[in-house]
Amino acid sequence: MSDTTTRHPTRAAVRQGIWVGLATGAYGISFGALSVAAGLSVWQTCALSLLMFTGGSQFAFIGVIGAGGGGLAAAATAFLLGVRNSLYSLQMSPMLRLRGWRRLAGAQVTIDESIAVSMAQHEPTARRAGFWAAGIGVYVFWNLATLGGALLGNVLGDPKQWGLDGAAAAAFIALLWPRLRERQAQVIGVAAAVVAAVAVPLAPAGIPILAAGAAAAAVAWWGYRPASADATAKGMV
Amino acid sequence: MWFWVIAASVACLAQKLLGYLVPSKALENPRVAYAAGGVTVGLLAALSVTQTFADGSTLVLDARLAAVAVAAVALWLRAPFIVVVVLGALTAALLRLAGWG
Numbered sequence: 249m250s251d252t253t254t255r256h257p258t259r260a261a262v263r264q265g266i267w268v269g270l271a272t273g274a275y276g277i278s279f280g281a282l283s284v285a286a287g288l289s290v291w292q293t294c295a296l297s298l299l300m301f302t303g304g305s306q307f308a309f310i311g312v313i314g315a316g317g318g319g320l321a322a323a324a325t326a327f328l329l330g331v332r333n334s335l336y337s338l339q340m341s342p343m344l345r346l347r348g349w350r351r352l353a354g355a356q357v358t359i360d361e362s363i364a365v366s367m368a369q370h371e372p373t374a375r376r377a378g379f380w381a382a383g384i385g386v387y388v389f390w391n392l393a394t395l396g397g398a399l400l401g402n403v404l405g406d407p408k409q410w411g412l413d414g415a416a417a418a419a420f421i422a423l424l425w426p427r428l429r430e431r432q433a434q435v436i437g438v439a440a441a442v443v444a445a446v447a448v449p450l451a452p453a454g455i456p457i458l459a460a461g462a463a464a465a466a467v468a469w470w471g472y473r474p475a476s477a478d479a480t481a482k483g484m485v
Numbered sequence: 486m487w488f489w490v491i492a493a494s495v496a497c498l499a500q501k502l503l504g505y506l507v508p509s510k511a512l513e514n515p516r517v518a519y520a521a522g523g524v525t526v527g528l529l530a531a532l533s534v535t536q537t538f539a540d541g542s543t544l545v546l547d548a549r550l551a552a553v554a555v556a557a558v559a560l561w562l563r564a565p566f567i568v569v570v571v572l573g574a575l576t577a578a579l580l581r582l583a584g585w586g
Contacts, residue, residue: 299494319489330497337504355501411578414552417536418573424529440527444534464527468520
């Protein structure tokens with residue numbers, strides 16, 4: 249592997265991107281099944297994967313809807329979870345130097361995975377190749393898997409009987425887990441979790457999430473220390 | 486619901502486009518980046534809590550808690566995402582089959 253990496257850095261980046269695309273794209277099955285279980289139609293589920301295409305935001309959207317929240321709260325939560333994508337695109341912009349329709353295509357595949365694969369490469373050409381390979385790879389497999397999951401979920405019947413609500417809870421823990429390595433992130437996570445738990449009996453579904461997001465922003469904003477930020481931001485963003 | 490699906494999707498795409506349209510240095514304030522990361526952590530933590538304990542507007546303990554506990558152990562053992570999700574579903578489904586939660 250290290251041998252091929254040094255001889256063909258670009259080809260290695262593309263191969264890595266495609267594998268990440270396949271592996272990550274497979275999660276689309278769980279998204280599709282959970283989305284129809286939350287009450288969205290197969291077409292709405294596919295629209296989320298085709299248009300929104302940012303996993304955390306998509307899971308958040310259907311999570312709020314499934315809990316009985318309104319469309320506005322679902323959209324707001326999805327939007328807030330997507331804020332990191334603006335930071336990603338800002339980071340990638342000088343390297344990709346996109347023009348015209350490529351800019352729209354590049355923007356759409358700017359996600360955790362394409363950034364991660366790109367950043368793992370050492371040469372500029374390989375970085376660009378890794379970004380596109382992972383971005384397009386995840387896009388294709390994620391959308392195919394979403395359709396499969398949505399159709400499968402539709403014929404399953406009662407989602408609780410199959411433990412799909414347990415799957416949803418597990419999915420969010422899995423999304424959160426890798427971001428909890430730093431001490432500051434753990435503090436923010438606990439604060440947000442407490443706010444959400446306290447707000448559930450007090451406010452309509454969807455609002456507790458937004459209140460927790462606001463609390464997290466406040467804790468992070470006022471707890472910011474320049475020295476610690478570099479290490480922490482890598483884990484959290 | 487279609488309206489919110491489209492609106493949220495367009496908003497998320499606009500977020501991604503933003504960084505390619507504005508001049509590079511505009512949003513590079515490290516404190517803003519740090520707070521944005523904090524919001525991501527906070528929202529995921531909150532969603533984990535509501536998906537585990539919320540039933541409408543009450544907090545309950547049911548099979549989902551066991552699903553999350555199993556998921557946490559799997560994550561600790563470095564299991565991949567898809568395995569964690571399937572284990573969560575299996576745990577909840579088996580407990581319900583056994584008549585709990």
